[in-house]
Structures are given as C-alpha cells and as structure tokens.
Amino acid sequence: MSITPLAALPSAPTGPAFRGRIGRDARSGHYAVPGRYRLHLSTACPDGLRIAVGHSLLALGGCCPVTHLPAVPDCPDGGHTALRRLYEASAHHYSGPALAPVLSDDWSGRIVSTHGGDILRDLDRHFGDGAVRLYPRGAEPGIEEVERLCAEGVERAAQHAGRPGGDPRALEVLLATLDGLEHRLTGTRYLVGGELTAADVELWVTLVQLDTVHRCHLDAGAVHAVADHPALWAYARRLAAHPAFGTHLDLDGIARRHHGCCQGLEAAGAAVQILDWARHAADVPGVPRR
Secondary structure (H helix, E strand, O other): OOEEEEEOOOOOOOOOEOOOOOOOOOHOOOOOOOEEEEEEEOOOOOHHHHHHHHHHOOOOOOOOOOEEOOOOOOOOOOHHHHHHHHHHHHHOOOOOOOOOOEEEEEEOOOOOOOHHHHHHHHHHHHHHOOOOOOOOOOOOHHHHHHHHHHHHHHHHHHHHHOOOOOOHHHHHHHHHHHHHHHHOOOOOOEEEEOOOHHHHHHHHHHHHHHHHHHHOOHHHHHHHHHHHOHHHHHHHHHHHHOHHHHHOHHHHHHHHHHHHHHHOOOOOHEEEEOOHHHHHHOOOOOOOOO
C-alpha cells in the first residue's frame, strides 16, 4: 500500500453542548414562531450537510433562515469568527471554539442548540407543513437504528480501518454493515416505511463522507470491496440528483475541510473514486457543475 502523509494538524475541536429544545408554547421558553430562529452551518461539515438537506426537504427557507459559514473555520482553534458573539452571549466568560452547526434565537441573540439531531427533529416537529415528515409517527425506532449503524458500523469502522496499517476487524465491521444496508435497499427506494425520512438523510451524508473522506485512507482493495454494493451506491446516486440533496453538496469544501484537520495518511484507495458526485449533483436543474 502506497501512503503519503496528509496535513498533521490538530483534530476537530469539541465545544460545549447547547441542548435547548423548541417547544409548542411559551412555557417551553423557546416556542415555535416562524422567523424567530436561524441556522448557522457549513455544508462541508457532516452535521451541517444533514441539517441543510433536512431544511430543504421541509421547505423551511421562509420561516427559518440559514447563514452559511465557510467550509474551513477561520479561527486557529477551529471555530468561526461569525459565531463568536453568539457563543459569548450564551455562555458566561466563554473562551472555547465557536463551532457550527448552531440554531440561534434572533429574539435573544443566544444559542438554542448545537446538537444536530435535536435541531432537525425540532424543525420537523414544529415547522414542517406535514407534506414531508422526516420523523413520521412510529418511524423513530427505525431511524435511530440507522443512525447507530451509520455512526458505529460505517463512520467509526471506516476511521479505524483507515488508520496506518489498517484494522482488519474494523474493515470487517464496515463491510458487514454495508452488506446489511445493501440487503435492506434491494428492491426498495428508502430505508424506513417506504418513504423518504431522516434515516435516508443520515445514510446519504454518511455515504458522501465514506467516499470523499474515509476512502482516502483505505487501500485500493478495501475501496473496491466497499464499492461492491450496487443497490447502496445506486441509492446514493439517485439521492444526489434530488434537489434537496445535490444542491448542498460542496465537494471542494469537503476536501479543503478534510485536508485542513486530518492527521491520517493518504492511501492507494484515494485514487479509486466510487461515485462521480459532481456529475450526479449537476443533474439537478440549476445546480452548476462543481
């Protein structure tokens, strides 16, 4: 396996967890009022990309505006200058990194939440018009199962498999998880209940990361094994051509963000692209070829 070092910069920093929730009435503190809340995110970040896709699927542009942040944070500590004032207003004597994504309250000028899963659930529950439901009634257990599979069986396994020397057990977990997802998607369009849900947003973003980030640290044989899941990658390709997905795919930003914080080694698999994401996203009307 041929390897060359990537930028050996510090890993992505962690900040305080703001876990405020949007409720249904004034007693919740943060009650649901169109135009009150604002999203601050970068679509080069997986959490930001998930929220951006969900926001588009729910058609919330008119009631919850989005402030887009640079793909690569502009502060030495990994935070965003644009978010510094929000963090300082929300946490007394705050001196850590001002990280995205953020859901803020324009009325108070403070942060409601930095937790991606909570943010997407609250947007769906309180602001969606019902035409699309990312968390339909009864689907939550299935969606949470997919979230666990993506986090542990794909993301974490791919990270461990891509470490110098590779971890064969991690690669086995990754391939077994992809096998299970391949089986689930054979003969069906979506993962849970036959309709597009947050589970599909989760898996699609995970597959984007697998092919654009984690692939760079796997050897060519491992990447070919990952690619050998035709139903799974056809599903990823189909969703990339969906306007709510493909319009947010910032491939250049993902690459710059990855090289700006990665401590790993580039392996032979970096040359084995699984999907031509730019071409499939460019099939979306009005989306320029990246």
